[in-house]
Amino acid sequence: MRTCHVVALSMLAGIVLGAVAIQGLHAQTKPPAYVVIAIRNVTDPDGLKAVMEKTAPGALAAAGGRYVIRTSDITSLNGTPPKRFVVIAFDSVEKAQAWHDSATQKEIDALRVKSTDSLSFMVEGMAN
Secondary structure (H helix, E strand, O other): HHHHHHHHHHHHHHHHHHHHHHHHHEEEEEOOOEEEEEEEEEEEHHHHHHHHOOOOHHHHHOOOOHHHHHHHOOOOOOOOOOOOEEEEOOOHHHHHHHHHHHHHHHHHHHHOOOOOOOOEEEEEEEOO
């Protein structure tokens, strides 16, 4: 009977330690970050075309980002929708900020600002 108790207590201790370890791993997970770009109006179509040509998914992937939304097919539910809408996901705010601070992205942002009435911002998502 004693052996059964020892085995049961050992199993219980293992379960508790495993639960604590998993909870610790979840606590260490950084929440994702999202960069949102809403183009309300295009003031220079050629300039916007230059932005689109310079914006390469490969360069974005190298910075750790991926497109979640990249469309001009927008249905308004309330108010005037933007002409184009982009959401880019990153694993962390730090990766999103590093991408935004890169020389290539600064050049693309300058072209976007010159050729559109738009806004961009970063939000932190929820950790899973």
